[in-house]
Amino acid sequence: MTIDVPLPRSGDVRRPATPTAPRGVVAPGTLRVLRMLAAHPEGVDLAALGGHLGRTSTGVLPVVQGLLRTGHAERTPAGAYRLRPGPRWGAAPGAAGSPAVPLSRELPAVLSEAVGELYRRARAWAYLVEWADDDHLDVVDIRGHQGLGLVPELPARIPPSMAHALAVSKVLVAHAPDRRARLDPQRWTAYTPWTITSPAAYDAELARVRRDGYALDREEYATGFACVCAPIADPGGRVSAAIAVSLPASRLRAEQDRLVADVTDVARTAHRRWYR
DSSP states (O other): OOOOOOOOTTHHHHHHHTSSSTTOOOOOTTHHHHHHHHOOOOOOOOOHHHHTTSSSSSHHHHHHHHHHTTSSSOOOTTTOEEEEEEEESEEEETTTTTTEEESSEEEEEEHHHHHHHHHHHHHHHEEEEEEETTEEEEEEEEEEETTTTOOOOOOEEEGEEEGGGOOHHHHHTTTTTHHHOOOOGGGGOOOOOOOOOOHHHHHHHHHHHHHSSSSEEESSSSTTEEEEEEEEEEEEOOEEEEEEEEHHHHHHHHHHHHHHHHHHHHHHHHHHHHHH
């Protein structure tokens, strides 16, 4: 059975719905997340939400994503989360009478569906990432279950100083030279013996990504873990998102061709459906 949220932990059981709970939301921990968001209208980051539930940021993210998909929560421009008070569009701060501007970006639902499809095909953690205006990488959707191996804790907002070690950032940087120009190699850390820290080697890797249409992380961020990632271009042709699976490195070595085929096929399908 497909599970899009973590399994309940001890002390985190489902409770009967209350008048303030959105109808139909029964993911473990949802009511506790809602209460914390209600207490912090300015927004709460994933680390604080995870601490409140006794989970990691990755563990609480599927609960938050469920609230985003149903329209009960929204992301702030700073990458935190808050209850959605009303329409997603409003006047720009401090500019009375100015045109409405988005409070935060919202990718089309077809991309969320693509993450679910990739999880069902690969039976591995699947997620969607976009490049934010401040050069962070935002994990905007994630699917999986506790029986799957997961890459050691990544922040939901990945800083640009980590971009050299991740397949998702390789994809997003490879297709946007302006992003590459803003990365600072002096801040690159060798997380494992296989991490690329040479600018020349990194640029060669980006060229390979552009040529092959996908990126790999072969234990470059964490020993024993790997990632396969492909780009999704928007209707304007800009690579706005990257879709990926994370899994044990041993499985990538045994199933690389099939995993690459799954990831790239789902990415192409999402691209075509985005045009509809």
